Amino acid sequence: MKVVAFDVFGDFGHFKKFYTTSSPLSFSFPPPPTVRGMLGAIVGADKRECLECFSHKKCKVAIRILSPVKKMRMGLNHVNTKGNYWIPVKKGKHEARTQIRTEFLKNPCYRFYVYHEDADIFGKLVENVMSHKTVYTLSLGLSELLADFRFVGVFDFVERFGEEGEIVTVIPASSLEDGGIVFEEGKQYFKEKIPVDMTPERVVERYEDVIFEVQAKPIRAHTRVCWEVENGERVVFF
Numbered sequence: 001m002k003v004v005a006f007d008v009f010g011d012f013g014h015f016k017k018f019y020t021t022s023s024p025l026s027f028s029f030p031p032p033p034t035v036r037g038m039l040g041a042i043v044g045a046d047k048r049e050c051l052e053c054f055s056h057k058k059c060k061v062a063i064r065i066l067s068p069v070k071k072m073r074m075g076l077n078h079v080n081t082k083g084n085y086w087i088p089v090k091k092g093k094h095e096a097r098t099q100i101r102t103e104f105l106k107n108p109c110y111r112f113y114v115y116h117e118d119a120d121i122f123g124k125l126v127e128n129v130m131s132h133k134t135v136y137t138l139s140l141g142l143s144e145l146l147a148d149f150r151f152v153g154v155f156d157f158v159e160r161f162g163e164e165g166e167i168v169t170v171i172p173a174s175s176l177e178d179g180g181i182v183f184e185e186g187k188q189y190f191k192e193k194i195p196v197d198m199t200p201e202r203v204v205e206r207y208e209d210v211i212f213e214v215q216a217k218p219i220r221a222h223t224r225v226c227w228e229v230e231n232g233e234r235v236v237f238f
Helices: 032-043 119-130
Strands: 002-009 059-066 072-080 096-106 109-116 148-156 158-167 174-182 189-198 204-213 219-228
Touching: 002 119, 032 059, 032 109, 032 119, 059 096, 059 119, 148 174, 189 219
Parallel strands: none
Antiparallel strands: 002 109, 002 148, 059 109, 072 096, 158 219, 174 219, 189 204
16 A cells, blocks of 8 residues: 655644643544644645545545654633724723634644645645645644645555554554553653544544554554554554
8 A cells, every 4th residue: 555654743743632622632642633634734625625635534644743743732822802882992891802712732742644645636745745835735733833734755555453553653542452562661641532434524523532642652552443554563553
């Protein structure tokens, strides 16, 4: 199976957790629907098309954390529209802006592995990534958090069933066999519940627990299925 790999990175990132409201928290990595939106930005599929163009039925994505997960909080000034109006200065009890404490990822860096069954879309994705070109601006969760990217390569992956090995990407819990994770000293394991499949109408069809190592180290695990490249690296696709 032909897979393109490329890195995406930036100064800051924010991928809002679905259960936070007034003080937004961030996932440690972009969930699959976000990655599919980023792929759409590269090839030129707008927000109404990208989730269809890169749906899980047509496109496989695997997400690798390349730099240790670091989080910080900053205040964002939001326009205060309470009362259905905005005044640019304080008037009585009405402040012009409301400051919201928001969690950000600091210096995030990820590697995306992408397969698409449509050769034309896959070819356009590879061409644009190699040329360092996008149709829409690429960002890490928020439009203000601009992202850069670099081409890694196009590789042949081979499917492996029911084996134990080191997985370099985040691991969906549903892909684990009996025995699951092999915990090793010196590694920090985390689990987050993320949206995995989303319809073009922005309705989440499936959430899933995902295991990852916050220091960007591989995880030894028993998996039902994984994919291996020539150098021995193994990934698990969504």
